Amino acid sequence: MNIVLLSGGSGVRLWPLSNEVRSKQFIKIFRGEDGNYESMLQRIYRQVCKIDDHITMVIAASKSQVSSIHNQLGENVNISVEPCRRDTFPAIVLAAAYLIDIAGVSDRESLVICPVDPYVEEDYFKVLKSLGEQADKEEANLVLLGIEPTYPSEKYGYIIPNDKKCISRVLKFQEKPDMETAKNYIRQGALWNGGVFACKLKYIMDQAHKLIDFTNYEDLFDKYDTLCKISFDYAVVEKEKKIQVMRFSGKWKDLGTWNTLTEAMNEHCIGDSIMNESCTNVHVVNELDIPVLAMGLHDVVISASPQGILVSDKKQSSYIKPFVDKIDQQVMFAEKSWGSFRILDLGEESLTIRVTLNPGHRMNYHSHKNRNEVWVVILGVGYTIVDGMKQEIHVGDVLTMEAGCRHTVIAKTELQLIEVQLGKEISVYDKQKYSLES
Amino acid sequence: MNIVLLSGGSGVRLWPLSNEVRSKQFIKIFRGEDGNYESMLQRIYRQVCKIDDHITMVIAASKSQVSSIHNQLGENVNISVEPCRRDTFPAIVLAAAYLIDIAGVSDRESLVICPVDPYVEEDYFKVLKSLGEQADKEEANLVLLGIEPTYPSEKYGYIIPNDKKCISRVLKFQEKPDMETAKNYIRQGALWNGGVFACKLKYIMDQAHKLIDFTNYEDLFDKYDTLCKISFDYAVVEKEKKIQVMRFSGKWKDLGTWNTLTEAMNEHCIGDSIMNESCTNVHVVNELDIPVLAMGLHDVVISASPQGILVSDKKQSSYIKPFVDKIDQQVMFAEKSWGSFRILDLGEESLTIRVTLNPGHRMNYHSHKNRNEVWVVILGVGYTIVDGMKQEIHVGDVLTMEAGCRHTVIAKTELQLIEVQLGKEISVYDKQKYSLES
Numbered sequence: 001m002n003i004v005l006l007s008g009g010s011g012v013r014l015w016p017l018s019n020e021v022r023s024k025q026f027i028k029i030f031r032g033e034d035g036n037y038e039s040m041l042q043r044i045y046r047q048v049c050k051i052d053d054h055i056t057m058v059i060a061a062s063k064s065q066v067s068s069i070h071n072q073l074g075e076n077v078n079i080s081v082e083p084c085r086r087d088t089f090p091a092i093v094l095a096a097a098y099l100i101d102i103a104g105v106s107d108r109e110s111l112v113i114c115p116v117d118p119y120v121e122e123d124y125f126k127v128l129k130s131l132g133e134q135a136d137k138e139e140a141n142l143v144l145l146g147i148e149p150t151y152p153s154e155k156y157g158y159i160i161p162n163d164k165k166c167i168s169r170v171l172k173f174q175e176k177p178d179m180e181t182a183k184n185y186i187r188q189g190a191l192w193n194g195g196v197f198a199c200k201l202k203y204i205m206d207q208a209h210k211l212i213d214f215t216n217y218e219d220l221f222d223k224y225d226t227l228c229k230i231s232f233d234y235a236v237v238e239k240e241k242k243i244q245v246m247r248f249s250g251k252w253k254d255l256g257t258w259n260t261l262t263e264a265m266n267e268h269c270i271g272d273s274i275m276n277e278s279c280t281n282v283h284v285v286n287e288l289d290i291p292v293l294a295m296g297l298h299d300v301v302i303s304a305s306p307q308g309i310l311v312s313d314k315k316q317s318s319y320i321k322p323f324v325d326k327i328d329q330q331v332m333f334a335e336k337s338w339g340s341f342r343i344l345d346l347g348e349e350s351l352t353i354r355v356t357l358n359p360g361h362r363m364n365y366h367s368h369k370n371r372n373e374v375w376v377v378i379l380g381v382g383y384t385i386v387d388g389m390k391q392e393i394h395v396g397d398v399l400t401m402e403a404g405c406r407h408t409v410i411a412k413t414e415l416q417l418i419e420v421q422l423g424k425e426i427s428v429y430d431k432q433k434y435s436l437e438s
Numbered sequence: 439m440n441i442v443l444l445s446g447g448s449g450v451r452l453w454p455l456s457n458e459v460r461s462k463q464f465i466k467i468f469r470g471e472d473g474n475y476e477s478m479l480q481r482i483y484r485q486v487c488k489i490d491d492h493i494t495m496v497i498a499a500s501k502s503q504v505s506s507i508h509n510q511l512g513e514n515v516n517i518s519v520e521p522c523r524r525d526t527f528p529a530i531v532l533a534a535a536y537l538i539d540i541a542g543v544s545d546r547e548s549l550v551i552c553p554v555d556p557y558v559e560e561d562y563f564k565v566l567k568s569l570g571e572q573a574d575k576e577e578a579n580l581v582l583l584g585i586e587p588t589y590p591s592e593k594y595g596y597i598i599p600n601d602k603k604c605i606s607r608v609l610k611f612q613e614k615p616d617m618e619t620a621k622n623y624i625r626q627g628a629l630w631n632g633g634v635f636a637c638k639l640k641y642i643m644d645q646a647h648k649l650i651d652f653t654n655y656e657d658l659f660d661k662y663d664t665l666c667k668i669s670f671d672y673a674v675v676e677k678e679k680k681i682q683v684m685r686f687s688g689k690w691k692d693l694g695t696w697n698t699l700t701e702a703m704n705e706h707c708i709g710d711s712i713m714n715e716s717c718t719n720v721h722v723v724n725e726l727d728i729p730v731l732a733m734g735l736h737d738v739v740i741s742a743s744p745q746g747i748l749v750s751d752k753k754q755s756s757y758i759k760p761f762v763d764k765i766d767q768q769v770m771f772a773e774k775s776w777g778s779f780r781i782l783d784l785g786e787e788s789l790t791i792r793v794t795l796n797p798g799h800r801m802n803y804h805s806h807k808n809r810n811e812v813w814v815v816i817l818g819v820g821y822t823i824v825d826g827m828k829q830e831i832h833v834g835d836v837l838t839m840e841a842g843c844r845h846t847v848i849a850k851t852e853l854q855l856i857e858v859q860l861g862k863e864i865s866v867y868d869k870q871k872y873s874l875e876s
Contacts, residue, residue: 015731274761278754289784290744291765293453295758296751300735306728309742311749313734316716320733323712327729344782345792345856346727349833350816352792352856354783374836376812376858378788395787396860398812398838418783418790418858420814422834 001132002105002201003048004080004095004113006088007041007061007069012324013257016307017285021334024255025116026068029285031266040255042072044116051125056103059116060095070337071358078103083224089235090227093208094220096201101217107202110135113232114145114196119264123250128196131246134167135198140244142237143198144170146191148249152182156254157193157233161245164189170243173233191245194252197237207236258283258301258310258317271304281314306332306342331428338363339411344418351421357382357411365408365434371423375399375409379416384409385436406434439570440549440639441486442518442533444526445479445499445507450762451695454746455723459772462693463554464506467723469704478693480510482554489563494541497554498533508775509796516541521662527673528665531646532658534639539655545640548573551670552583552634557702561688566634569684572605573636578682580675581636582608584629586687590620594692595631595671599683602627608681611671629683632690635675645674696721696739696748696755709742719752744770744780769866776801777849782856789859795820795849803846803872809861813837813847817854822847823874844872 007025014024025040032038032046048057058078061069066081080095092113099105112132118124127145134143146159157175161168173193177185212227214220237243255261262283269275271286276295286292287305294302301317303310307329312320333342338361345352357363357380365385375384377397384391384399386407393399393409401407409417445463452462463478470476470484486495496516499507504519518533530551537543550570556562565583572581584597595613599606611631615623650665652658675681693699700721707713709724714733724730725743732740739755741748745767750758771780776799783790795801795818803823813822815835822829822837824845831837831847839845847855 016728274764276754276757276761278751286747288747290454290770291746291767293746293748293758293761293765294750295748295761296754297738297749300749302747302749304747308729308731309724309726309740309747310731310733311735311738311740312732313716316714316734319714320731323714323731323733326712327731329729332728344790345816347816347854350854350856352782352790352816354790372834374814374834376814376860378783378785378790378858378860396810396812398836400836416785416788418788418856420816420856422814422816 001052001054001129002056002099002109002111003051003058003128003132004092004099004111005041005044005048005057005059006091006113006115006195007059007065008115008117012321013318014261014303015320015324015327016305016310017287017303019305019307019333020331021064022068023065024261026065026072026335029261029265029270030119037270039072040119041069041116044120045073045077047120047122047125048128050122051129056099056105058095058098058103060091067334067336067338071335071340075337083221085229086224086227087229088232089230090212090224092232093204093212094217094224096204096208097214097217097220100201100205105201107200107205109201110198111201111204112196112198115194117255118194119251119253119255121251124248124252127246127248127250128198131196131198134244134246135200138200140169141199141203141242142240142244143167144237144243144245145194145196146245146247147194147252148247149182149186149190149192152179152186153192154179154182158182158185158190159193159245160185160188160190161247164247167244167246170245173238191247192252194248195233204236211235258303258312258320259314262301262314273302337361349422349424349426351426353419353421354378355417355419357409357415357417359411359413359415362410363408365406365436367404367406367432367434368421368423368430369403369432370425370427370430371421372403373401373407373422374420375401376418376420377415378418380411380413382409382411382413382415408436439490439492439567440494440537440543440547441489441496441566441570442530442537442549442551443479443482443486443495443497444529444551444553444633445497445503446553446555450759451756452699452741453758453762453765454743454748455725455741457743457745457769457771459502459769460506461503462699464503464510464773467699467703467708468557475708477510478557479507479554482558483511483515485558485560485563486566488560489567494537494543496533496536496541498529505772505774505776509773509778513775521659523667524662524665525667526670527668528650528662530670531642531650532655532662534642534646535652535655535658538639538643543639545638545643547639548636549639549642550634550636553632555693556632557689557691557693559689562686562690565684565686565688566636569634569636572682572684573638576638578607579637579641579680580678580682581605582675582681582683583632583634584683584685585632585690586685587620587624587628587630590617590624591630592617592620596620596623596628597631597683598623598626598628599685602685605682605684608683611676629685630690632686633671642674649673696741696750696758697752700739700752711740721752775799777853787860787862787864789864791857791859792816793855793857795847795853795855797849797851797853800848801846803844803874805842805844805870805872806859806861806868807841807870808863808865808868809859810841811839811845811860812858813839814856814858815853816856818849818851820847820849820851820853846874 028037080098466475518536
């Protein structure tokens with residue numbers, strides 16, 4: 001079975017836990033099988049891996065998400081990297097080309113495409129498998145997953161099927177109807193459109209070549225920034241006549257807002273927090289090193305990260321976007337392929353950061369034009385390369401690097417550094433990378 | 439006029455803005471005359487200074503508060519330092535002895551004693567002056583300030599006067615009555631006991647010598663730790679027969695809890711915060727460098743500092759103490775006589791701190807047994823003395839100090855350092871001080 005997971009946009013609706021580089025799918029908020037917290041991405045990845053023994057999975061993601069994906073899923077995962085954001089049609093075509101040209105999958109095989117961010121259980125993945133098998137039968141060009149509505153939502157798109165059978169021909173689509181229309185549709189057996197579909201790989205390629213002039217994956221990747229922004233629904237689904245829908249009545253939750261996310265949480269508190277007995281329906285997610293104390297609150301979500309602190313009535317939390325958009329703030333923490341960093345202090349002409357490298361990992365070999373840096377090793381062992389000179393480092397070692405000096409650090413064990421950046425023009429864009437061979 | 443300001447205990451009821459070293463009176467929460475925020479202490483100090491041109495003021499405070507007092511009021515303020523906590527009777531006697539033996543005030547003069555923490559306006563200080571003048575008349579041995587109750591509180595002590603005249607003989611005292619008794623008292627003209635009184639200095643000394651064997655200020659200071667814990671109310675006020683009360687009907691607010699404190703705030707938000715339009719009766723006090731976003735809340739106080747985050751229904755905030763007592767946490771920030779510090783990162787075997795020195799100020803010359811330290815200068819100029827060697831320092835300079843090495847830093851301009859402490863046994867008690875002459 002072939003599957004493309006669409007990693008989705010950044011989104012600010014789960015601020016402060018999501019920021020420009022950490023999309024909601026990377027927030028570790030669910031108890032995994034080993035008792036540790038896992039993210040939506042880790043959860044769905046684990047669930048997909050269990051579908052059967054022959055899964056070829058590709059994650060379609062933006063460049064800025066690659067580090068986080070490797071950090072959470074390891075180095076061996078297939079990522080179809082979108083060089084820039086171009087909506088779902090180009091992203092899906094790129095991932096399909098990746099499957100054919102890089103992963104060596106035949107275009108006669110079918111493909112299931114689904115987003116990473118719904119909260120679902122095992123039964124969902126069984127249906128994904130059936131969806132692929134249905135596509136193999138070629139009764140239709142496209143097979144969609146239709147989710148049985150649990151209430152007449154005005155937020156979702158609806159699929160109106162021909163009948164109420166498990167698999168049915170699609171009559172039409174309806175974007176976000178009003179409440180009355182939604183109720184009416186549901187009476188007729190309408191389903192939510194969860195953005196999940198299956199088809200032959202060749203079908204996607206045929207559609208792609210109608211709209212885009214390209215030869216193979218590499219060619220498409222190179223001209224990706226010239227493509228139009230267009231959704232797969234608009235470019236393909238809504239135009240297709242031979243299209244089926246498969247009903248799904250299991251658990252499916254869209255975790256787009258704090259309100260819906262907290263409904264899917266296994267516990268009321270994550271992180272250092274205390275709640276007094278008079279709190280009702282309160283959730284705390286605290287990623288800071290300091291405690292949160294909640295007293296006498298009702299229907300409230302509290303969330304704290306190095307990015308900020310949200311305290312919101314749960315229903316109101318859906319209206320967060322315009323407020324977060326107004327906050328002009330730099331990225332205060334991030335997961336990278338090699339570990340993570342967190343800004344500890346924003347000075348007038350300095351920036352102090354805690355850098356954590358995972359064992360065996362390393363930074364890029366790089367230099368900065370406009371800042372000097374100081375490293376103080378606070379945990380672990382490893383070595384540094386500074387202007388070509390290799391040196392073992394231990395706790396207490398101090399390294400100073402003038403602007404222009406090339407440097408990297410490689411972790412033997414988990415390694416932590418306090419990095420002090422010094423200069424009048426400190427910027428994340430001030431970074432020149434080098435290969436270590438040069 | 440002579441006045442003793444009682445600086446009071448630490449108190450956890452305003453956590454996280456108050457901690458072991460910052461009592462509530464040091465929290466900067468009121469708009470001062472210059473538009474900047476000032477603390478209760480700064481506010482009352484400013485107000486007392488305006489009473490008249492001949493004020494001799496002494497602040498009675500514990501050792502741990504001295505740095506904060508100098509930080510907020512400057513170096514030239516008189517402090518009667520209690521070597522350890524021994525309740526208000528020993529504290530007042532020590533301050534009175536300080537006035538006589540150190541400040542050279544005659545024991546025939548009168549003295550007004552008042553706590554630093556009520557929220558009051560100019561009229562209060564006019565009454566304090568009258569209180570001192572009334573004590574000068576020697577119609578009674580003690581003159582108390584009685585505050586006209588605004589509601590039948592069960593939290594305060596009551597003074598029951600002989601009549602409803604402005605100055606009246608005290609009939610009796612009543613500690614924290616129940617609601618019905620309080621209502622009954624108020625009908626009889628009873629007043630709240632705000633802990634303010636005036637008397638002759640000689641009167642305090644006479645009472646002191648009855649209970650404590652001492653010769654002068656220095657002798658009392660030296661044996662302070664051998665004294666019994668006893669309140670001035672219990673030791674003196676309740677035993678005195680010749681006692682008057684002066685009525686005060688102006689603004690007087692006890693700022694002991696978040697609920698009462700927010701009532702006295704001039705604005706709803708202090709620090710980096712955003713509140714949506716659906717919030718009602720919400721106060722945010724944010725001392726962190728990251729924004730707080732509050733949405734759809736009612737009657738809630740949000741307070742954030744390097745010590746923690748409180749989100750509480752206002753009424754419930756009075757019950758905070760047992761929860762804060764359970765939090766076993768080190769002091770994360772403090773104001774010192776020379777500036778301030780803030781813990782940025784608590785590592786397994788490291789501690790990273792931002793140290794700010796005010797211009798012209800310096801640390802003690804000191805060493806540590808069990809830790810090495812690294813300083814990175816991130817702002818300003820000054821000089822260091824390390825094992826006797828003087829060196830000018832500028833932004834970007836790095837100094838490393840092994841355990842045992844004596845060191846200090848002196849600020850020419852405002853100076854900021856990132857200090858990384860490294861060791862297995864990092865403790866605030868690991869500090870040996872030296873004089874720079876040795």
